[in-house]
Amino acid sequence: MQEHEKNGVLYFTFSNLDQVSDIFVHAFSSRLGGVSTGDLATMNFSVNRGDTKENVKENYRRFAAAVGFRAENLVCSDQTHTNYVRVVTEADRGKGFDREKDYHDVDGLVTDVPGLVLVTYYADCVPLFFADPVHRAVGLSHSGWRGTVSDIAGETVKVMRETYGTNPADLLGAIGPSICQGCYEVSEDVILEFQKRYEPSLYPLLYTEKPNGKYQLNLWEACRQNMLCAGLLPGHIQVTDLCTGCNPEILFSHRASKGHRGNLAGFLGVRG
Numbered sequence: 001m002q003e004h005e006k007n008g009v010l011y012f013t014f015s016n017l018d019q020v021s022d023i024f025v026h027a028f029s030s031r032l033g034g035v036s037t038g039d040l041a042t043m044n045f046s047v048n049r050g051d052t053k054e055n056v057k058e059n060y061r062r063f064a065a066a067v068g069f070r071a072e073n074l075v076c077s078d079q080t081h082t083n084y085v086r087v088v089t090e091a092d093r094g095k096g097f098d099r100e101k102d103y104h105d106v107d108g109l110v111t112d113v114p115g116l117v118l119v120t121y122y123a124d125c126v127p128l129f130f131a132d133p134v135h136r137a138v139g140l141s142h143s144g145w146r147g148t149v150s151d152i153a154g155e156t157v158k159v160m161r162e163t164y165g166t167n168p169a170d171l172l173g174a175i176g177p178s179i180c181q182g183c184y185e186v187s188e189d190v191i192l193e194f195q196k197r198y199e200p201s202l203y204p205l206l207y208t209e210k211p212n213g214k215y216q217l218n219l220w221e222a223c224r225q226n227m228l229c230a231g232l233l234p235g236h237i238q239v240t241d242l243c244t245g246c247n248p249e250i251l252f253s254h255r256a257s258k259g260h261r262g263n264l265a266g267f268l269g270v271r272g
Helices: 053-067 145-149 152-164 188-197 200-206 219-229
Strands: 002-006 009-013 024-029 074-076 085-087 108-111 117-122 126-132 137-143 172-175 207-209 215-217 237-239 264-270
Touching (some): 002 053, 085 152, 108 117, 108 152, 117 126, 188 215, 200 219, 219 237
Antiparallel strands (some): 117 264
């Protein structure tokens, strides 16, 4: 991952997607460079955490200016830990920024419309980026443990294949800043869901058991396995090394803050 700073706005990009920056625009936010205050300081992208609409819209404008796109072209998700992926068209331009969303329970977005920029939100869950340079299409999905078990990665690739003719072997994938295995303790009921989803040979890669009966879960590896199962090539997938829980000074983390936090966001679009 590459770190960038412009006008006080700190953000991150992926080297594999940077190599096709003539086709795509992408970024993942930090908590720095915005106007929000208190627990939401300063680059918060959610009005559902107690922030004002004015602050959030100004944060979008500052972030867009730093990265190089227009905030009016954003199309935002409506996340509820589903594996539903919405096909975004020109009619959706601005929804979630300066137009009301007319959809719900959407954790993944795909588009091939030049100029539109997809947005999904995070504070420990895993951002999944997909870019098809052949068909000039993108997908951006939110994968918490529920989305991982229900394979929103595979669902995103399926929708891109059916809608745009995407060949999974052409896709560039990235797994963004989120909670690392060392910070992510879960109970046995969660692990049982992962055991239903994955082959036993993968269990040692996905979790470790602790003496207290809890487990440390590796969402990064689980999401990578989902991308591989969907047909992405191993060399086309970049996995973050930046943990939200380990870096509360620059990233929002639900667990590290005990829920007192704003929302980070991932951004991905086809250049106009």
